Amino acid sequence: MTAESAVSTVVVTVVGVGADGWGGIAEAGRDVVRGAEVVIGGARQLALVPGECRGERVVWPSPLRPAVAGLLAAHAGRRIAVLASGDPMFYGIGRALTEELGPGAVRVLPHPSSVSYACARLGWPVEDVEVVTLVGRAPARLAAALHDRRRLLVLSAGAATPGEVAALLRDRGFGPSRMRVLEQLGGPRERVGDAVTADGFDQAPGDPLNVVAVECRRDPGALRLGAVPGLPDTAYEHDGQLTKRHVRAATLGALAPAPGELLWDIGGGSGSVAVEWLRTHPSCRAVTVERDPVRAERIRRNADRLGVPGLRVVTGAAPAALGGLPRPDAVFIGGGLTAPGLLDTCWQALPDGGRLVANTVTLESEALLADAYRRHGGDLVRLAVAHAVPVGGFTGWRQAMPVTQWAVEKTPRTVRTARTADAVRAAGTEETAGADT
Numbered sequence: 001m002t003a004e005s006a007v008s009t010v011v012v013t014v015v016g017v018g019a020d021g022w023g024g025i026a027e028a029g030r031d032v033v034r035g036a037e038v039v040i041g042g043a044r045q046l047a048l049v050p051g052e053c054r055g056e057r058v059v060w061p062s063p064l065r066p067a068v069a070g071l072l073a074a075h076a077g078r079r080i081a082v083l084a085s086g087d088p089m090f091y092g093i094g095r096a097l098t099e100e101l102g103p104g105a106v107r108v109l110p111h112p113s114s115v116s117y118a119c120a121r122l123g124w125p126v127e128d129v130e131v132v133t134l135v136g137r138a139p140a141r142l143a144a145a146l147h148d149r150r151r152l153l154v155l156s157a158g159a160a161t162p163g164e165v166a167a168l169l170r171d172r173g174f175g176p177s178r179m180r181v182l183e184q185l186g187g188p189r190e191r192v193g194d195a196v197t198a199d200g201f202d203q204a205p206g207d208p209l210n211v212v213a214v215e216c217r218r219d220p221g222a223l224r225l226g227a228v229p230g231l232p233d234t235a236y237e238h239d240g241q242l243t244k245r246h247v248r249a250a251t252l253g254a255l256a257p258a259p260g261e262l263l264w265d266i267g268g269g270s271g272s273v274a275v276e277w278l279r280t281h282p283s284c285r286a287v288t289v290e291r292d293p294v295r296a297e298r299i300r301r302n303a304d305r306l307g308v309p310g311l312r313v314v315t316g317a318a319p320a321a322l323g324g325l326p327r328p329d330a331v332f333i334g335g336g337l338t339a340p341g342l343l344d345t346c347w348q349a350l351p352d353g354g355r356l357v358a359n360t361v362t363l364e365s366e367a368l369l370a371d372a373y374r375r376h377g378g379d380l381v382r383l384a385v386a387h388a389v390p391v392g393g394f395t396g397w398r399q400a401m402p403v404t405q406w407a408v409e410k411t412p413r414t415v416r417t418a419r420t421a422d423a424v425r426a427a428g429t430e431e432t433a434g435a436d437t
Contacts, residue, residue, distance in 0.1 A: 009104050009105055010104075010105060010106070010107045011072070011080065011101055011105040011106070012072065012080045012081075012082055012097055012101065012105065012106050012107070013032045013036075013080070013081050013082070013106075013107040013108075013109065014081075014082045014083075014084055014088040014093065014094050014097060014106060014107070014108045014109065015029040015032055015033060015081055015082070015083055015084070015088075015109050015111075016029070016084055016085070016086055016087055016088050016092075016108075016109060016110045016111030017041075017045050017048060017083050017084065017085060017086075017111060018085075018086060018111045018112065018117075018185075018186040018187065019184040019185055019186045019187025019188075019189070019190065019209060020186050020187045020188070021048040021187065022048050022049065022050055024111065024186065024187075025111065026109065028109060029109045029111075032081050032109065033049060033053050033055070033081045033083070034052060034053050035079060036053070036055040036079050036080060036081035037055050037056065037075075037078040037079045037080070038055055038056050038058060038075045038078050038079070038080045038081070039053060039055040039056070039057050039058070039080075039081050039082075039083065040058045040059075040060060040071065040080065040081070040082045040083070041057075041059070041060065041082060041083030041084070042059065042060055042083070042085075043059050045083035045084070045085070046059060046083065048083075049083070055079075055081065058071070058075075060093075064093070064096070065096055068096050068097065068100050069100055072100065072101070082097065085114075086110070086111050086112065086113040086114050087110040087111060087112070087113040087116075088108050088110060089108055089110065090113045090115065091133045091135065091155060094106065094108050112186065114155065114182075114185050114186075114211050115129070115131055115153055115155075115211070117182075117185035117186050118153055118182050118185060118211045118213060119153075121182060121185070121192050122180070122182075122192075122213055124151055124213075128151060129151045129152065129153050130145050130150060130151070130152050130153075131152075131153050131154075131155065132145050132152055132153070132154050132155070133154075133155040134154060134155060134156060134157050134161055134164075134165075135155055135156070135157045136157065137157075138304070138309040138310075139161075139164045139165070139168055140168070140304045140305075140307060140309040141307055141308070141309055141310070142154060142165065142168055142307065143168065143172050143305065143306060143307030144278075144279050144282075144306065144307025144308055145307065146169070146172055146174050146216055146218075146225075146307070147216060147218075147225075147227065148216055148217065148218040148224075149215075149216060149217070150216040151213070151214070151215055151216070152213070152214040152216065153211055153212070153213055153214075154211065154212040154213075154214060155211060156208070156210045156211060156212060158208045159205035159206055159207065159208040159210070160205050161210070161212065162179070162181045162201070162203065162205075162206075162210065162212050163201070163203070163205065165179065165198075165212050165214065166179060166198040166201035169198035169214070170198050170199060172222070173218055173219045173221070173222025173223065174198060174216055174217065174218055174219065174222070175197065175198050175199035175219055176197055176198070176199065176217040176218070176219055177197065177198045177214055177215060177216050177217045178195045178196070178197055178214070178215040178217065179195070179196055179197070179198055179201055179212060179213065179214055179215075180192065180193050180194070180195050180196075180212070180213040181193040181203065181206065181210050181211075181212055181213075182210060182211045182212075182213060183206055183207040183209060183210045184207055184209050184210075185211065189207070191206075191207070193206075195215075197217075198214075223235060225306070227279075228249075228280075229248060229249050229251075229252035229253070229276040229277075229279075229280070230245050230246065230248060230249030230252075230276075231245070231248075231272075231276060231306070232245060233245050235305075235306065236270045236271075236272055236275075236302050237270065237298055237301055237302055237305075238269070238270035238272075238298070238302075239270075239295070239298070241269035241270055241295065241335075242269055242270045242272055243269065243270075243272050243273055243334055243359065244385070244400065246383075246385045247359065247383050247385065247403050247405075248272055248273060248276065250383055250405070251273055251332065251357055251359060251405065252273065252276055252277065252280075254355070254357045254379075254405065254407035255273075255277065255330045255332055255355055255357050255407075256330070256355060257277045257280045257281065257284055257330070258281075258284075258329075259281040259283045259284065260281075260283045260284065260285075261284055261285070261329035261330060262284075262285045262286065262287070262326060262327075262328050262329050262330075263277045263284070263285070263286040263287070263328060263329070263330050263331070263332060264286075264287055264288075264289065264322070264325065264328040264330070264331045264332070264346070264349075265277070265286060265287065265288040265289070265332050265334065266288075266289045266318045266322075266331065266332065266333045266334065266335070266336060266342070266346070267289070267290065267318070267333060267334040267335025267336045268288035268289060268290035268295065268296070268299050268313070268334070269290070269295060269299075269334060269335060270295070270298060270299060270302055271288050271290075271298070271299030271300075271302050271303055271311065271313070272302070273332050273334060274286040274287075274288040274299075274303075274311055274332075275302055275303055275306050275308055275311065277330075278303075278308035278310070278311055279306065279307065279308060285310070285312075286308075286311050286312065287311075287312045287313075287314060287325055287326075287328075288311060288312070288313050288314070289314045289316060289318050289321050289322065290313065290314075290315060291315070291316060291317040291318075291321075291336075292315075293315050296313050296314075296315040299311070299313050300313055317336070317339070318336055318339060318342055318345075319339060319341050319342045319345040319346075322345060322346075322349070327349060327350075327351060328349060328350065328354065329350075329351070329353075329354055329355070330350075330354060330355040330356070330357070331346045331349070331350060331354070331355070331356045331357070332356075332357050332358070332359075333346060333356070333357070333358040333359070334358075334359055337358060337360055337365040337368055337369070338364055338365055338368065343358070343368060343372055347372075347376070347410065350410045351410070352410060352411055352412065353409065353410065353411065354409070354410045355407070355408070355409050355410070356378075356406075356407070356408050356410065357405065357406070357407045358372075358405070358406050359403050359404070359405050360403070360404050361401045361402070361403055361404070365404075366404045369404055369406040372406055372408075373406055373408075376408050376410075377408060377413075378406060378407055378408025378409070379405075379406070379407045379408070380404070380405070380406050381404075381405050381407075382402050382403070382404050382405075383402065383403045383404075383405055384399065384400070384402045384403075385399075385400045386398060386399045386400065387400070
C-alpha cells in the first residue's frame with residue numbers, strides 16, 4: 001500500500017497532547033483538530049482545545065476499551081480527531097484504535113512521551129530504563145521488575161501512586177531505593193521532585209499527572225530474586241505442595257516460555273511454575289487449575305507477592321475444569337495425572353508446536369508417562385536432587401524423591417508416530433485373537 005492510498009483510508013487521526021497543551025502540538029496536529037467534525041478525548045485533553053475548533057467534543061466513557069467500537073460507529077463518515085496523552089502508541093489509545101480499525105485506518109501524530117521527558121530530565125538513557133505502567137493495573141505488578149541497581153519509570157494512575165510505589169518497595173525489601181516524582185512533564189507547571197528513599201518517603205499526594213523514577217536498591221537482608229526460573233523455595237508460601245527449586249528450573253526450561261504465550265498449569269499447588277512462567281516476560285499469560293480452594297487462594301497471594309497478579313486461578317478439578325479455557329501454547333501437569341482422560345485432553349488441546357511437560361513421583365503416574373512416551377516420543381527423564389546435610393559431626397547427602405518428567409513438543413511427526421504405534425498395537429491384538437481361536 002502506498003502512502004497516498006494509506007492516507008485515503010484513514011478513519012481516525014490521533015493527536016498526541018502534552019502537559020504544554022495546545023501550544024505544544026505541532027501545526028499539522030492543530031490543523032487536524034481544527035478541521036475535525038468530532039473531537040474525542042479525555043476531559044482534561046478536551047479542555048485544552050481552543051474555541052476556534054468547532055468540532056463536536058465527545059468525552060471518552062469509562063470503561064474506555066469496550067466503548068471504542070460503538071463510539072466510532074456512532075460518528076462513522078465524519079472527520080474524527082482523537083486526543084491522547086503524549087505518544088498515543090505508548091500505553092495509549094492508539095493501540096485500541098489500531099486493533100479495532102486496523103493500522104491503515106488510523107493516522108497517529110505523536111507528542112514526546114512522559115518517558116522521553118523523564119529520561120531527558122534525569123539524564124537516563126531511554127534504552128537502559130524499564131517502564132512499568134500502573135494505569136488500570138495492580139501496583140503488585142511492579143514487584144516483578146525489582147532488581148538491584150535497575151532503573152525504573154513507573155507510569156502513575158494518579159496522585160496516590162507514588163505513595164503506593166514507596167509502600168510496595170518497602171514491603172518487598174527495596175526500602176533503600178531512591179525515588180523521584182516528576183509532575184506535569186513538558187508543561188509550564190513541570191516539577192521534578194528531590195530524590196528520597198522509599199523508606200523515607202512521606203510526601204503528600206501531589207499532581208495526578210506524574211511519573212515515578214526508581215533507582216532500585218535491595219536491602220542487604222532481603223531475599224534475592226533472580227531474573228530466571230528457579231527462585232528460592234522460601235520465596236513461596238506453601239504447605240509442602242511445591243515444585244522444588246531445581247526441578248522447577250528444569251521444568252521451565254522444558255516448557256520454554258516465549259513472549260505472549262499461554263500456559264495451562266494443572267494441579268497448581270503453590271503456583272510456582274505458573275508464577276515463574278509469567279515472570280519470564282510481561283506479555284506471557286497463564287492459567288493455573290487447582291481443586292483445593294485453600295491452595296487456590298495461596299496461589300493468588302504468591303502471584304501478587306512475586307509481581308504477576310494477572311495469573312488466572314481456576315478452582316476445580318481437571319480435566320472438567322479445563323472446559324472453556326483459551327487454547328494453550330504449553331501445558332504443565334504437576335498433579336492429578338491419574339485422573340481419567342487428563343493426559344489425552346491436554347494433548348488434544350495443544351496446537352502444533354505446543355509443549356507438554358508432566359512431572360510425577362509415583363509409580364502409577366510414571367506408568368502413564370511411559371505409555372505416553374511410547375506413543376508420542378519426546379524426552380522421558382528422571383531428575384534426582386540431593387542436598388548436603390549434617391551427619392553427626394560430618395556432612396552427607398540426603399536424597400529427595402526422584403521426579404520422572406516427560407516433555408514433548410506436539411508436531412505432525414509426533415501425531416503420525418502415535419497413530420502408527422496405535423495401529424501396530426491393534427494389529428498385534430488381532431493376530432493374538434486369531435491364534436486363540
